Amino acid sequence: MTPGAATLRIADPDRRPRQLGPRVITAVVLxxxxxxIGLIGPEARHxxxxxxxxxxxxxxxxxxxxxxxxxxxAAGLCLIRRWPWLLLAGVxxxxxxxxxxxxxxxxxxTSWPDRxxxxxxxxxxxxxxxxxxxxxxxxxxxxxxxxxxxxxxxxAPAAAVVSAMIGAELFSRILFGRPAPVxxxxxxxxxxxxxxxxxxxxxxxAVLAVTTGRLSEPAEYPMDRRMLKLGLYASPLPLLxxxxxxxxxxxxxxxxxxxxxATITLVATIAVGVAAGIGVLGIAxxxxxxxxxxxxxxxxxxxxxxxxxxxxxxxxxxGLVLGIAAATVRRRLFSGAVVCLTLATATVLAHExxxxxxxxxxxxxxxxxxxxxxxxxxxxxxLAAGAVAPLLADRGALPLxxxxxxxxxxxxxxxxxYFSGMNSSGSxxxxxxYGPQPIVLAGVLMGLAGFLLLHRGxxxxxxxG
Numbered sequence: 001m002t003p004g005a006a007t008l009r010i011a012d013p014d015r016r017p018r019q020l021g022p023r024v025i026t027a028v029v030l031x032x033x034x035x036x037i038g039l040i041g042p043e044a045r046h047x048x049x050x051x052x053x054x055x056x057x058x059x060x061x062x063x064x065x066x067x068x069x070x071x072x073x074a075a076g077l078c079l080i081r082r083w084p085w086l087l088l089a090g091v092x093x094x095x096x097x098x099x100x101x102x103x104x105x106x107x108x109x110t111s112w113p114d115r116x117x118x119x120x121x122x123x124x125x126x127x128x129x130x131x132x133x134x135x136x137x138x139x140x141x142x143x144x145x146x147x148x149x150x151x152x153x154x155x156a157p158a159a160a161v162v163s164a165m166i167g168a169e170l171f172s173r174i175l176f177g178r179p180a181p182v183x184x185x186x187x188x189x190x191x192x193x194x195x196x197x198x199x200x201x202x203x204x205x206a207v208l209a210v211t212t213g214r215l216s217e218p219a220e221y222p223m224d225r226r227m228l229k230l231g232l233y234a235s236p237l238p239l240l241x242x243x244x245x246x247x248x249x250x251x252x253x254x255x256x257x258x259x260x261x262a263t264i265t266l267v268a269t270i271a272v273g274v275a276a277g278i279g280v281l282g283i284a285x286x287x288x289x290x291x292x293x294x295x296x297x298x299x300x301x302x303x304x305x306x307x308x309x310x311x312x313x314x315x316x317x318x319g320l321v322l323g324i325a326a327a328t329v330r331r332r333l334f335s336g337a338v339v340c341l342t343l344a345t346a347t348v349l350a351h352e353x354x355x356x357x358x359x360x361x362x363x364x365x366x367x368x369x370x371x372x373x374x375x376x377x378x379x380x381x382x383l384a385a386g387a388v389a390p391l392l393a394d395r396g397a398l399p400l401x402x403x404x405x406x407x408x409x410x411x412x413x414x415x416x417x418y419f420s421g422m423n424s425s426g427s428x429x430x431x432x433x434y435g436p437q438p439i440v441l442a443g444v445l446m447g448l449a450g451f452l453l454l455h456r457g458x459x460x461x462x463x464x465g
Contacts (some may be wrong), residue, residue, distance in 0.1 A: 035199010076140020327386030
């Protein structure tokens with residue numbers, strides 16, 4: 001070969017730069033998930049909160065916020081293969097709300113958004129809607145990245161990414177729980193600032209990798225377009241409870257309204273799930289059951305640790321790290337089943353010992369191993385989601401199942417959980433984080449998740465053998 005030919009070969013513009021490996025992609029996406037906690041977490045719960053009671057009356061601002069989340073879901077599904085850009089769009093959409101939370105005195109002299117001047121209502125509503133849309137875009141981007149990793153053969157990193165995403169939602173509830181009010185203007189929120197910076201860095205690095213050719217766009221599979229259509233059909237599901245409320249008189253919700261809203265939302269979600277496949281629907285039910293079951297044991301642990309002045313954030317962070325690590329093991333389905341069934345058994349026993357309600361259980365708070373309960377609950381929820389993530393990615397259904405289907409099932413489930421709480425004599429609304437739910441129902445839901453994980457593990461083992 002002549003020297004000139006060698007020079008031309010070196011300067012060949014068609015030579016592709018070195019591609020990012022699964023570990024680097026996972027690190028970038030985990031940084032973006034930190035943004036989901038600090039940047040979007042408080043606002044995204046308006047769309048997918050699994051345990052707090054929705055507002056008793058329908059307001060225009062709530063409808064706008066929900067519509068913004070629905071638009072974010074639909075846009076995210078349409079652009080799922082361009083997940084780095086979704087991460088950046090989600091971070092940028094939530095940035096204004098994060099800035100106000102970092103420096104609350106930009107709007108007023110008390111904690112935002114609990115109190116604000118009358119002329120700031122429109123601005124607060126805009127920030128909330130923007131944050132909700134950003135949360136939906138970020139979640140879509142994270143699920144797109146997880147599906148890309150799983151299809152590339154990196155199944156354990158994909159499971160870790162999904163576990164971290166579900167864990168971020170749980171962790172944000174604890175991180176942003178309402179503290180006791182203090183006089184004077186609140187200080188800058190350093191935790192939100194740090195998490196916001198991490199989320200922004202992760203999103204920017206992902207986009208830079210795409211623009212420099214170090215991260216190629218995922219290939220499109222035959223089933224992807226069908227799952228996209230089903231996802232678009234399912235994306236308006238969060239609007240159903242709000243729209244149904246418009247046909248009932250204003251004021252506190254009646255049992256009839258709760259039942260109608262839950263039933264219609266549940267039937268519509270199941271219909272889309274059946275069209276996607278019984279396996280996809282079953283996995284979505286599994287993840288939702290574990291998430292809904294987490295509320296009652298978590299509130300008991302949270303309350304007990306508060307009364308004992310035990311630091312909560314380090315324990316919650318420990319559960320988050322352990323859950324993500326457990327999702328990467330080879331036998332993740334069986335591990336998740338063991339944790340969920342163990343926790344379900346303990347929850348049912350606590351029901352029998354404490355009289356069957358959250359109120360009664362909290363009377364024995366000083367006898368609870370609160371830290372252990374919180375860690376086990378967090379591990380169970382995020383391990384259940386991470387264990388099934390590669391299976392959904394194989395079907396091209398990860399964004400659909402843990403996006404619109406999960407949201408629809410969660411909204412219907414929380415209505416039914418509230419209904420059961422209203423009919424439970426010992427249940428009561430306990431603070432900002434968690435709503436009224438009987439303990440035994442949490443145990444049944446966690447047991448359902450455990451049995452579904454066990455069944456899925458046996459099926460996959462027989463298929464592999």
